[in-house]
Amino acid sequence: MDRFAAMKTFVRVAELGTLSAAARELGLTQPAVSQQVAALERHLDVRLFHRSTRQLALTEGGETYYQHARQILQAVDEAEESAGELSTTLRGNLRVHGPVGFGQMHLSPIIIEFQRLHPDLTIELVLDDRFADLIAEGVDVAIRFGDLKSSDLIARKLATFERILVASPDYIAAHGTPRTPDDLIQHRYIRFSWSPQGESIPLIGPHGPLVAQIRSTFLANNAFVLNEALCASLGIGGAQVPLVQSLLDSAKLIRILPDYAYAPMDVHVVYATARFLPRKVRAFIDHLATSLQAIPGLRTNRIPEKNV
The missing domain is CATH 1.10.10.10 (Winged helix-like DNA-binding domain superfamily/Winged helix DNA-binding domain)
Structure with a gap:
């Protein structure tokens, strides 16, 4: 044996x-x-x-x-x-887990470039909106959004982005512009299927947090599908700025209720607690942190790692 x-x-x-x-x-x-x-x-x-x-x-x-x-x-x-450490070549396997929408639009080109720089690595990218069990699923690095639950993992905050309310110009022309969050209940709303708030959305405005009631008429579990629905004038919806910045720049979507937004969302890189950080993981995190600086709509920062 x-x-x-x-x-x-x-x-x-x-x-x-x-x-x-x-x-x-x-x-x-x-x-x-x-x-x-x-x-x-x-x-x-x-x-x-x-x-x-x-x-x-x-x-x-x-x-x-x-x-x-x-x-x-x-x-x-x-x-x-x-x-x-005496060699500059990275070898072995690297398994990365990330959310679907951000992963398809921004994470995949970052990982493809990392593979090009380190051809002796075998890299696997898993895109899934759930939180993976890093130990059980053999994940080396996970990219996670929002607040992190307490665990035995190490997390490093890399960036923050806004989540805003948007609609197409044609929708606004046909249905009018909401003037206050209370007006949203009179409009068609587009949202994620798994939103825990259901038919209410938490916003932050000039006078602090509030909850607005909505009437959902189109739901999906994929950010790109929701963006297509927004561009097709099916309603108003919340959007992650890094996923819609190009649509805002081209005026396919416009921001509504600019004084109100969802709470900003943090971007963390998470990995299993260990006495040492493998070179391949350390190199990828550094590559990721640098690459995120080029993504419109992301505010990057350098926050020390912490246990979560």
Whole structure:
């Protein structure tokens, strides 16, 4: 038995919860993964998992071994990283997770350029509007918007952007211009399907926060679809400035109620807590921070990293 390989396999099974998921990620067959785990259990003379038809759960002994195994694998990575500092070439795999709309418009060209600069890296970009479990899903770096929940991750704030109310000139010509937030209920509204506020939107105005009632007539779970609906004069909607700046510049969309906006949204880069930051991750974060400065509608900054 290759104890080091079995340890790596065990750790990914523990984090992903199933043999099949670990097999897919590791490029192995499910029987091969099962055999490695079984061989490790025989070597340790400890049952590592409670097995059920759906998922595996760590036993008490398995949890203890998992914590130590993770530290050992991290130490090996750190040793290899230290040796690799003498080389300028970045190698290995880099998995990046980001939101769909921003990812398609802005993140993908940034990552493509990073790949061009570091051709020996294998890069995977996963676009999804949910918050990924970085450890379980093997994500090296995630880009997240808004407030961050408390966790054992490290976060670095890179930028802030506005979210404003917009509509097409044709819609305003046909339906009139709302003069106050209270007027929005008289208009057709376009919004994300999963908006937690539903038929009310929190805004900030000259006199502080307020909540405006709306009447949604078009909903979608994709920012580009919503932008198309706005340009097609289907209604008024909220928009992230970096995603609509070109539409504002070309006058396909115009800002309405300019004294009111959603609360500004922060852009964070998030990665798993570790005693060291791999060179590939550090290099990508630096590349990302620099590249964001060129995106219209983003206010970039240099905020130290923090635990979240």
